[in-house]
Amino acid sequence: MALLPYGLSRAVLFNMDPEAAHELTIDMLARGAGTPLQWAWCNGRVDDPVTLAGLTLPNRVGLAAGLDKNARAIDGLAAMGFGFVEVGTVTPLAQPGNPKPRMFRLPAAQALINRMGFNNDGLDAFVRNVQNSRFHSGLRTTGGRQRMILGLNNGKNAATPIERATDD
Numbered sequence: 001m002a003l004l005p006y007g008l009s010r011a012v013l014f015n016m017d018p019e020a021a022h023e024l025t026i027d028m029l030a031r032g033a034g035t036p037l038q039w040a041w042c043n044g045r046v047d048d049p050v051t052l053a054g055l056t057l058p059n060r061v062g063l064a065a066g067l068d069k070n071a072r073a074i075d076g077l078a079a080m081g082f083g084f085v086e087v088g089t090v091t092p093l094a095q096p097g098n099p100k101p102r103m104f105r106l107p108a109a110q111a112l113i114n115r116m117g118f119n120n121d122g123l124d125a126f127v128r129n130v131q132n133s134r135f136h137s138g139l140r141t142t143g144g145r146q147r148m149i150l151g152l153n154n155g156k157n158a159a160t161p162i163e164r165a166t167d168d
Contacts, residue, residue, distance in 0.1 A: 029076030043081040059083035065153035071129040088153030094122035
């Protein structure tokens with residue numbers, strides 16, 4: 001069970017600019033993974049396997065691409081109990097994404113609009129982060145339990161013409 005109450009973290013993060021809150025969250029997950037700070041957000045994983053598209057997922061709750069574009073927080077996200085996490089979208093070359101502001105809260109709808117684009121540090125940094133994660137260095141099972149599945153999402157650079165998208 002996480003030690004940090006959701007209401008407290010929400011109050012702090014929702015008083016910040018949405019993109020600044022996003023960056024702070026990823027930074028804390030990346031820096032705190034594998035340290036005592038991780039207990040602030042870690043949760044035990046519920047084992048309820050499901051097979052989908054030939055993959056057996058440890059449970060049905062996962063995280064789609066877009067939150068951790070540079071694969072910096074794989075270990076911190078794994079500690080949250082997800083059955084799968086997809087990192088990225090990464091492009092071959094680093095790019096800034098769309099101009100700011102590009103993330104907007106819609107409080108009445110309890111929603112967030114993300115128009116960040118594929119802002120990322122590029123494929124080389126992404127691969128280094130995946131390789132340096134503790135998750136990557138482990139086996140597919142931990143103590144007899146299936147590990148979280150890690151997905152890697154890639155896309156084309158904005159400057160790449162659509163006809164050459166498959167090259168990226």
